[in-house]
Amino acid sequence: MKQQTTQKKKIIDIVITCLEAVIVIFAITLSAIVIANPITSSTEVSKGNTKLLPVLSESMNGTDEFYEANPEFAKIGKFQKGDLIIANNPEKAEPLVIGDMITYVGNVAGTQALITHRIVAITTNDDGVATEYIVQGDNRVTNPRTEQVAAGDVLAVYNYSLGGVGGAINWLQNSTNFLLVVVLPLIALFIYNIVAFVLMITKAKAAKQLEENASVNAIDEEKLKQKAVEEYLASQKKVEPIDDGDKVAPAKVTPAKVVSVEVAPVEVAPAKVAPAKVAPAKVAPAKKAPVKKAPAKVAETKKEDNKENK
Numbered sequence: 665m666k667q668q669t670t671q672k673k674k675i676i677d678i679v680i681t682c683l684e685a686v687i688v689i690f691a692i693t694l695s696a697i698v699i700a701n702p703i704t705s706s707t708e709v710s711k712g713n714t715k716l717l718p719v720l721s722e723s724m725n726g727t728d729e730f731y732e733a734n735p736e737f738a739k740i741g742k743f744q745k746g747d748l749i750i751a752n753n754p755e756k757a758e759p760l761v762i763g764d765m766i767t768y769v770g771n772v773a774g775t776q777a778l779i780t781h782r783i784v785a786i787t788t789n790d791d792g793v794a795t796e797y798i799v800q801g802d803n804r805v806t807n808p809r810t811e812q813v814a815a816g817d818v819l820a821v822y823n824y825s826l827g828g829v830g831g832a833i834n835w836l837q838n839s840t841n842f843l844l845v846v847v848l849p850l851i852a853l854f855i856y857n858i859v860a861f862v863l864m865i866t867k868a869k870a871a872k873q874l875e876e877n878a879s880v881n882a883i884d885e886e887k888l889k890q891k892a893v894e895e896y897l898a899s900q901k902k903v904e905p906i907d908d909g910d911k912v913a914p915a916k917v918t919p920a921k922v923v924s925v926e927v928a929p930v931e932v933a934p935a936k937v938a939p940a941k942v943a944p945a946k947v948a949p950a951k952k953a954p955v956k957k958a959p960a961k962v963a964e965t966k967k968e969d970n971k972e973n974k
Contacts, residue, residue, distance in 0.1 A: 687853055691846045698836050707769045707776050715751040715820040717767060717780060718830030719743050724765075724781065726802030736763050737782060741822060742802060746831035749780055751820035759794070762786060765822035766797060768813045780822060784810060 697716055709715045725744040731737060740763045743749060751767055760766065762783050770779040785798035794815050801807030836842050 684853055684857075687849055691850050694836060694842075694846050697833055698842065707778060709751075709767065709778065709819045713753050713756060715749075715753075715767070716833070717749040717751055717778065717820065718833045719745050719747045719749060719780070719825070720777075720830075720834070721745055721772075721806070723779075723801035723803050723807050726804070730802060730804065737802065740764065740782075741824060743825040743827075746828050748826040748829035748833060750823045750825065751780070752823050754818045754821050757821040760786070760797065760818075760821065766799065766813065766818045767820035767822070768799075768817050769819070770811060770813075778819070780820075781807070781811070787812075 709717070722745050724742060726737075726742065731742070749767075754760075754766070757764075760783060762785065765780055765782045767778055767780045769776055771777075772779065781799040781801050783797045784800050786794050787796035787798070789795050796815060797813045797818070798810050799813055800810040836845060
């Protein structure tokens with residue numbers, strides 16, 4: 665039973681540890697994404713090699729007919745509102761071609777914002793170097809017109825997208841939401857670990873104290889046993905036997921009086937020998953023999969007297 669309880673406790677500890685690791689990794693990942701990703705109203709991208717760009721509109725959500733007519737566009741990629749674009753630095757990308765999607769700063773409802781649209785045409789100089797890109801959104805309803813983007817204004821090049829992640833990042837960019845989802849769980853985890861650490865220290869101290877108490881009790885018990893043995897030996901040394909025939913003199917110490925009681929039966933031995941003294945009484949009839957012969961002597965005396973008288 666105790667072994668099963670210990671095993672269950674180990675499993676619970678492992679589960680809690682894994683849960684803590686997941687929370688920490690999740691919080692760190694979200695924090696990194698939010699920090700690396702520009703605010704939705706920003707016109708700048710992160711300086712890292714990888715850009716994280718949430719999609720804020722349906723300008724690139726083309727119809728099925730559009731992608732059927734332009735299958736190469738669908739192969740390169742497509743995305744919709746709420747997705748997260750993973751983009752690279754333009755310097756790291758291969759020479760851009762028609763169908764690639766680039767990120768730049770454009771006008772959205774009278775406000776400058778980051779836009780990611782597809783290249784539909786490329787303008788080059790006499791050396792064949794691209795100087796300008798003609799871009800347009802796949803959703804021709806919301807983006808009926810094209811835009812010109814100078815080659816130097818390209819901020820990022822589309823690599824791939826993650827469905828739905830962009831909306832989550834936009835939601836987390838709100839300070840209140842970030843506090844609830846990231847900060848508070850980390851604070852709670854931190855407090856939990858502090859409490860667990862304090863409890864662990866307290867239990868360790870209690871276990872150590874119990875061990876010390878057990879050791880002291882063992883030492884005290886051993887001392888008591890040793891003292892009892894010493895007292896017993898000392899009491900035995902005080903007993904001095906007196907040689908008086910078969911009798912053993914009782915000791916002065918009170919416990920030794922028991923010895924005299926045990927030896928008491930020896931004193932009865934003389935009483936058992938008493939019948940030997942009766943033997944002479946049985947021989948007494950032998951002493952009466954001379955008395956019986958006495959008359960004979962008297963007879964002889966009378967005979968002698970009679971002879972003399974004659």
